[in-house]
Amino acid sequence: MEKQYKAIGEEAWKNNAEKINAELFIFTYGSLVVQLVKDYENYSAVNKQLDKMGYNIGVRMVDDMMARTSLERCTGFSATAEVIAKVGFKLFLNVIPTVANWSADAKEFSLILDDNPLNDFCELPPKAVADGLRYSNVLCGVIRGALEMMQMQTEVEYVRDVLCGDDVSEIRVKLLRMLDEEVPASDD
Amino acid sequence: MASQSQAQAQAQMHAQSLMKLDNKTSKRSNMLLEQNVSRPRRDRVGLGAFAFLFAEIIRYSQNRVLGIQDLEAKLNEIGQRVGVRMFELSMWREKTVHREMRVLQTLVFINTVVWRALFDKQADSLERSTENDDEYMITDNEPAVLKYISVPKEMSSFSPGAFISGIVEAIARCCQCPARVTSHVVPADGLPLRTVILLKFDKEVMDREKRLEAGK
Numbered sequence: 001m002e003k004q005y006k007a008i009g010e011e012a013w014k015n016n017a018e019k020i021n022a023e024l025f026i027f028t029y030g031s032l033v034v035q036l037v038k039d040y041e042n043y044s045a046v047n048k049q050l051d052k053m054g055y056n057i058g059v060r061m062v063d064d065m066m067a068r069t070s071l072e073r074c075t076g077f078s079a080t081a082e083v084i085a086k087v088g089f090k091l092f093l094n095v096i097p098t099v100a101n102w103s104a105d106a107k108e109f110s111l112i113l114d115d116n117p118l119n120d121f122c123e124l125p126p127k128a129v130a131d132g133l134r135y136s137n138v139l140c141g142v143i144r145g146a147l148e149m150m151q152m153q154t155e156v157e158y159v160r161d162v163l164c165g166d167d168v169s170e171i172r173v174k175l176l177r178m179l180d181e182e183v184p185a186s187d188d
Numbered sequence: 189m190a191s192q193s194q195a196q197a198q199a200q201m202h203a204q205s206l207m208k209l210d211n212k213t214s215k216r217s218n219m220l221l222e223q224n225v226s227r228p229r230r231d232r233v234g235l236g237a238f239a240f241l242f243a244e245i246i247r248y249s250q251n252r253v254l255g256i257q258d259l260e261a262k263l264n265e266i267g268q269r270v271g272v273r274m275f276e277l278s279m280w281r282e283k284t285v286h287r288e289m290r291v292l293q294t295l296v297f298i299n300t301v302v303w304r305a306l307f308d309k310q311a312d313s314l315e316r317s318t319e320n321d322d323e324y325m326i327t328d329n330e331p332a333v334l335k336y337i338s339v340p341k342e343m344s345s346f347s348p349g350a351f352i353s354g355i356v357e358a359i360a361r362c363c364q365c366p367a368r369v370t371s372h373v374v375p376a377d378g379l380p381l382r383t384v385i386l387l388k389f390d391k392e393v394m395d396r397e398k399r400l401e402a403g404k
Contacts, residue, residue: 019232028270060240
């Protein structure tokens, strides 16, 4: 099963994804974060805004992913986790995080980001670390937004971040409930 | 004597506590410093990832400005921070010993080296304005970064290429050729996104050019 998702991700990346220079993308993201820090002058507000932008991206991105792959409906939350890591992250960022730390009730898991492109070239000033800036918080929003489109309401947050001195970066995804089919809320 | 050693001990303790505080993040700095940047660490990411991000950047900026001009200025600013970094990297990678200072060399540098670094191709053309000596145009027939951005009719004068012109503006400044850089969508047959980046060099730059030309 796991193998199959990996193959789908690789396939889609190789044949169906348009690509762009990674550094342009990385610098552009960095420039956006700088802009937000300047505009809000408050790191937790920046985290929130990044999450919001991520959410807006996620709700659209999931369609893009579906269009570029031949995925079928996930059989369960564990399959969902595998798809996020092996297809989603692969297709857009060309990295595959590790799925780990499942909770006993199988409703929570972690994505361990061994290699996060957004972090390249990035070093946070001590003040930002102390105040808890989550530089790549956009990823949390993306996952939350994408899962919501798949009728899953989730809570997604950074629990560890290498930019803040942790050994690894870890994003925790928690399934709150399954949503009924409904019209999506307005996104602005 | 005693007070001296006491002061010394105190200083040492202070330094130690500072180090402890710093140790966590300095690991990261060391890692960054030791990284070899002469070659890109990673090659590609999905264009989708960039396009969605760029769309969000435009949407975010749009909510914080009053008019199209402001919006372009905002995108220009975001582009400039990209340009400065791209410039440093390209300089380092090209192993060019000297930095370009002449207008023409700077333009060629942007047209070829920078474009290749950013968009994996050269810009499609580099022209000098026939009306003004200090104006030059770089044209890209199909800028990949703008591929999925569609501008609504009521904003038809808005050019999302302002982001690219910001990059160019920063690089021109880094080359000691400051210029006012704007972008304009000039569609051609089959090329709806064709974008012209217009550089108008500052007066000092043109004066310097004349002096250098005369001194030859």
